[in-house]
Amino acid sequence: LRYVEIKRGRISMLAVLGHIVTAAGIRLPGAIDLSGTSFTDVPAGVAALSKVPASGLAQIFLFVGILELSVMKDITGGEFVGDFRN
Secondary structure, three states: OHHHHHHHHHHHHHHHHHHHHHHOOOOOOOEOOOOOOEHHHOOOHHHHHHOOOHHHHHHHHHHHHHHHHHHOOOOOOOOOOOOOOO
16 A cells, blocks of 8 residues: 555645645636636635635546546556556
């Protein structure tokens, strides 16, 4: 199960980097939904969960689930534990 620990560590590092970037005020241009809510209107951190539409959160969880089940697989017999090359 060492590969799971390595994968979760990598995901955690990306999450921290994403929080640092959004806390610094760097946002994507444009709107996050069809009603015109812009990315700059969404706060950083956990407070963003109340601003992102429910369908957007569902898309995020679905996308991460697909990555988890089909793309980010440990290669059996890879060069090292946590070898996630596709």
